[in-house]
Amino acid sequence: MNEINFLPLSGIAVIVLGFAMRFNPLLVVTAAGLVTGFAVGIDFIALIATFGEKFMNSRQLASFLLILPVIAILERYGLQQRAKTWVASIKGATTSRILSIYFVVRECAAALGLINLAGQAQTVRPLLAPMAVGAAANQYGDLPQAVKDMIGAHAAACDNIAVFFGEDIFIAFGAVLLMDAFLKENGIAGIEPLHIGLWAIPTAIAALVVHLFRLARFEAKIRTEIARCQQQTKQASATDDSTTMFKEGSL
Template sequence: VTGLVSHMDVMTILETLGKAFVDNRMVSLFILTLPMVGMIERFGLKTQATRLINRIQGITSGRIMSVYLFIREVAGLASIRIGGHPQFVRPLMNPMVQAAAKAKYKQKIEPVDEEKLKAHIAAMENYGNFFGQNLFVGASGVLLIVATFHSLHMEVKAVEIALYSAPIAIVVLIVGVIQNV
């Protein structure tokens, strides 16, 4: 409608829409993940995750979250994107954490506690992603830091920034594990 009001012909409108779509196709890929997650959930991912956790003896929600934090940081080190909140945490990690808590206490968990567990696993995702991604030399955060230092006429290499990020990532891992105990 906007194109017609601005006196654009139909071919120009279609051309503009097509170019915008192609230029921003990564946004379209993100939109595709939501129906995919819905389909996966519909066909029992949540149920299978819960069943897996119930089979493992002695597993706790804290241990699952600690292992996930470690995996998330290692994935950041290798620049592997394993998803995020909508693609991985909500459909897979949260049901596993909830199942472990239910198995440990052998009863239904209060809604308030369910929300706390959701927030906690989301925090592990944020910690692991935020502090783990700067361990990779080619990460955008590392390159931004290097560019900022260069603009201030300070010579810094991306490898140095990644190495200086390692102690923080280790501290976050330790704090996260303590928080999960």
């Protein structure tokens, strides 16, 4: 009976130990790859060449890393302020309308396979959220931080939900191809990626209708939250005044 060689599994132990010690995930995965390569007897030069080949085959990773410093530089030079100012100059612009338009465009773009056309890092944080906050500030004046955070959360949700339900319509999307392969491997024939994409359309439309309805009610929620924050501020101010008067009376 041949003995089982557990050395190739040593990389798993490195990953478990590294994540348990909360080391940098990139360093942990790289170390696990090196340990596994040495365990199976791959030459060091060949192992490094394999790392380089896999990295070059996934050049989108480098593109994603380049987005972050570019957005940081744009924000440093006033991208968010310019977005707020531009929205404030548009008559009739409201938070709900801005988020609704973005949701429709984002879901339609995802359905066409343009998933990387926008996103959290390159669109939501530097543009969409400031524009939505600027529209609310133009209507209601200075906003409490809780309201700004709520608007930012809804802006992020618009992007996530629109992409999640829109991308399944695109038949070349990875998840669609994975479902197609899974069905064929399990003997379920007659299902093609086109069928999966077509059956994803009703779900995407339902998500669009539901979320647009939620956004239509969002303006009322903003007004309610502003009133609640103002009431809390007044109560806190009244409490402070009462405490001050009590201390002065005691003296």
